[in-house]
Amino acid sequence: MTTLSQDHTAENLEYDPLNPAVQQEPYPYYKVLRAKEPVKWLPSLQAFGVATYDEVDALLKDGITFSSAQFWPELLGEYDPVPEELPMISMDPPNHVKLRKLANKAFVPSQVNKLKDRSYQIANELIDDIIAKHGNEGEFDWAWEFTALYPVTVIAEVLGVPTDRRSEFKVWVDLVLSAANRAVYGPERLAKIAEAKVSIRDYFEDLYDDRAANLGDDLISTLIQTEVDGVQMTRNQVLSMAVLLLIGGVETTTNLLGTVLVELKRHPDVYQRVRADHSLIAPLIEEVLRYNPSVQIIFRHTTRDTELGGVSIPKGSAVMPILASANRDESKFENPEVFDIDRKIEVPLMSFGQGPHYCMGNYLSRMEARSALEVAFSRFAELDVISDDIHWIDSYFARGPHTLPVRFKTA
């Protein structure tokens, strides 16, 4: 367990999201922020970081003062695969509401529940492949051979995406998301990100053509045919939505499933209990979402002079609510630095955001994660992360293990 008490230098920690050491273990820095400077100017990102629950909650619920319009441009900069069109996550009212209503049809619980059996099947097929490749015991990479492939295959069902290039997809998405660090990258790394951007764009251009020629009942086909205010969605609007759903829906759930195994490695007592009683999988997922969430930080931009936590924020400022820090706010969660699957959660987690942009895929990702873990724990008698030394992906915004070698034995 990582606790601040183990880190006696924490009081002196200066939070800089671009510092690789911070990205590997940000939580001691968040704790200092909450105690000392919950709303803090971050020079490296030219943004205000917001670390406490009430302030994060208030700003996310005020979409007028704290606009989402700069979210995507700030995150990806010139590495946005569809720069011509802002995705829904980066829209303000009234356009946001219209588009959300439309896309949300695919994500309501009744629709998601239709995908449940298919999720079990996909998880079983991936495990069949792993056993075919590695035998009944040995080692494999949970991050690349399972979690990178599973959510992309589930969302492929929703979108009508062919799955043959799904493993390349994680490489592209990791690279494009790492554009958030572009300020500190050299030309070689930036060139790789630019290549990934082009690959994603090409992938979706092909997908659009394929769907337009073979309309089905998948979401892309629906979007191609849909009209918003009597006007059909443009090609770029559809591409932008597809990129958002894939980036938003794949990487996040992939990372969640990776982090679950990391936390089980760090908390063997919990692992034993969950193994013996699969009904504990749901509270396990909730605690991982709270304790070490896939989305650490999101982005807003002020449309007027305002004030937050006693700090004046001028109009036109970038503001970064630190969701992962709000989830450990001492005033909302008892012993927040302790990983506890039995905790009573009395306020909503910030892991999926709050307010008008609250994650559209929250129900889907929870269902996916539950199904995958139920299958994995049934098929594998042993499934243990090998090393304590975890290399987290290079991002201050997205969090999950970059690779995760595990030792396994079939049941």
Ligand code: HEM
């Ligand atoms: C563990 C999994 C996930 C996490 C932690 C997560 C997190 C988030 C967060 C924090 C937001 C709010 C962004 C904001 O307020 O600016 C968000 C929005 C969104 N998420 Fe997720 N997400 C997850 C899974 C998914 C999945 C599976 C999908 C869909 C396939 C999805 C689709 C979306 C969409 C479309 C939005 C934008 C909603 C809007 O702008 O109204 N997410 N997500």
